[in-house]
Amino acid sequence: MITEGVRTVEVIRYVKPLREGGSLPAIVHADDDFPYVLKFRGAGQGSKALTAELVGGLLAQKMGLKVPELVFMELDDRFSKTEPDEEIQDLLRFSVGLNLGLHFLSGAHMYDPQVPIGDETTVSKIVLLDSILSNIDRTAKNANLLNWKGQLWLIDHGAGLYFHHNWDTWSRHLERTFPEVKHHILLDRATGLTEAAEQISQDVSAQDLVGIVSKIPDQWLVDESTTLTAQDMRSAYVSFLQSRLDNLDGLVKEAEDAR
Numbered sequence: 206m207i208t209e210g211v212r213t214v215e216v217i218r219y220v221k222p223l224r225e226g227g228s229l230p231a232i233v234h235a236d237d238d239f240p241y242v243l244k245f246r247g248a249g250q251g252s253k254a255l256t257a258e259l260v261g262g263l264l265a266q267k268m269g270l271k272v273p274e275l276v277f278m279e280l281d282d283r284f285s286k287t288e289p290d291e292e293i294q295d296l297l298r299f300s301v302g303l304n305l306g307l308h309f310l311s312g313a314h315m316y317d318p319q320v321p322i323g324d325e326t327t328v329s330k331i332v333l334l335d336s337i338l339s340n341i342d343r344t345a346k347n348a349n350l351l352n353w354k355g356q357l358w359l360i361d362h363g364a365g366l367y368f369h370h371n372w373d374t375w376s377r378h379l380e381r382t383f384p385e386v387k388h389h390i391l392l393d394r395a396t397g398l399t400e401a402a403e404q405i406s407q408d409v410s411a412q413d414l415v416g417i418v419s420k421i422p423d424q425w426l427v428d429e430s431t432t433l434t435a436q437d438m439r440s441a442y443v444s445f446l447q448s449r450l451d452n453l454d455g456l457v458k459e460a461e462d463a464r
Contacts, residue, residue, distance in 0.1 A: 261362025
């Protein structure tokens with residue numbers, strides 16, 4: 206089915222874990238006959254990582270960047286009952302319900318800086334996207350970029366929007382920039398930042414931000430550590446993202462100075 210523009214599919218087969226990352230995502234097959242990389246709600250940073258992944262991926266798509274299709278994935282409890290690995294068994298059990306999947310790009314390989322791909326506008330947009338999201342996880346150590354058929358594809362935005370790990374202080378991030386851009390794996394090639402910022406301003410509106418944030422499932426916004434409601438959190442996400450778009454010139458200068 207379709208949920209506000211993001212399809213929902215059901216996991217029908219667990220294939221194998223991907224042990225490259227700490228959160229143990231997995232390759233699975235869904236009832237639409239396609240393979241996906243499943244990101245588990247019961248892993249690591251939980252639903253906050255899925256929220257950052259969803260918002261980051263949809264925002265990237267709105268900017269015209271390439272991201273594997275994002276889908277909501279329903280996981281039932283039968284998989285944990287047949288899994289022999291106790292760590293994965295717990296992960297499956299704690300993730301029953303709605304999770305997030307990315308279409309599996311068969312044959313893709315990790316981006317190699319020694320084999321640069323992507324034009325200067327695309328590369329610059331990616332740098333600014335990560336500055337907007339405060340995504341600290343696009344470095345030489347962990348590029349989170351795929352080379353698929355000679356084009357750059359973005360994966361794993363779960364480390365972005367880290368303000369939401371402490372809702373008591375989220376508003377302090379509204380005036381901040383992103384000094385960590387100095388570690389971005391694509392920064393040295395981002396020579397079209399001004400032009401990229403102009404395109405982002407044209408392509409992403411305040412209404413777009415509201416639409417993207419509205420896609421976050423209510424159950425991912427349950428947080429017993431705060432009195433904020435799901436709607437309060439959605440408003441905070443929109444305010445944060447809008448503050449970054451309003452300060453694109455500052456983010457451009459910061460990136461150019463770092464480069």
